[in-house]
Amino acid sequence: MESRTSLEIIARMESEFPGKFGIPRQSGLVEALKSTLVFEPPFRNPDALRGIEGFSHLWLIWGFHEAKREHWSATVRPPRLGGNERLGVFATRSPFRPNPLGLSCVKLEGVELQSPRGPLLRLSGADLMDGTPIYDIKPYIPYADCRPEAAEGYAVRPGRLEVEIPPELLNQIPPDCLEALRGVLSCDPRPHYQADPDRVYGMTFAGLEVKFTVEEGILRVQAVEKA
């Protein structure tokens, strides 16, 4: 029996994250985060989306294209556990898995059937980097996919940081991306929960280079520049 199968990229994500840094660690954490799914030329067929508008949420199966490694490792250190504890790769959603597939539940905000680039899906809540290759789109079916009784293991809903943006920096941020930026920052984009209050972190989001510090649960934006 064949042991390999080959996947074709059907679409790509357009999001406000040019790099991995700052992307929320799961989908759905920041609803204000908008993105667009653009089909690849062979898949620009509005018929393939007929009826999709009846669903409010979709599954995306996508590729960790920036996190590929030649070999997989049986254990990984999830950032959620401070980066010190090792867990089995199948007990995590780590990118470093035997098959580098990601799974995200996103909200479907709108369907644009005709655009110069073919049909577009307007999404929110996605945790995906700009350019992420998409392999499949499926409707979220509540009776099968929504399991309120599920045990969360170590993956408890993450706490939020309070976000402070000084008034003089607010006018550097386009109003239509302020809420999303606040949401992203509140998810604590620091790597591995570092705890140095003097360290200045930088994140690129929506064409802005945002610098911030974190102290005692409060994230303070220190500078905002055009990226």
Next chain:
Amino acid sequence: MESRTSLEIIARMESEFPGKFGIPRQSGLVEALKSTLVFEPPFRNPDALRGIEGFSHLWLIWGFHEAKREHWSATVRPPRLGGNERLGVFATRSPFRPNPLGLSCVKLEGVELQSPRGPLLRLSGADLMDGTPIYDIKPYIPYADCRPEAAEGYAVRPGRLEVEIPPELLNQIPPDCLEALRGVLSCDPRPHYQADPDRVYGMTFAGLEVKFTVEEGILRVQAVEKA
């Protein structure tokens, strides 16, 4: 940029369904349905499962290995809509998709770290055929994956048939698979919701060939034989 990626089979399912007929149309519909996930030799590493027992539910990303077609079609006719209405393939969980990937939420009943065939995952509620290739296993993370607010579109929870098994046939069914068989039959295994009350359908489950008829919401088992 590369437009294809290749997946390796990491495991296979062992289930009571030798064929497609009778498999519930989504996972989770029949909790009594037990199955076992057996890793392929290169992936028989107990470390890769460390911590997985903290989760009650898992995602499986798997391959529609019996339903491959050379070409994908933009629209499909979901059995749920009687097989008459055409919907876009991305508005369905149909097997006939550009990339033949399936997605199922299953319950993790137990982890056996050491067996002659390496580590095993004992599962329930899976909607998978025996031998189904598995590409990825991920923990179900309630805060990201459970969306009670999601709109169900046409995919409402399916109704159930009442199941009648005559007493003289009951002793042909091993007691430990009776509940699962009842569950599977109650999901209405008929293709395309055919409505001929005289037609006898057959289904193979757990080594049994089960014949039945359906009339006015009641499924009557007519014969049970060793398959």
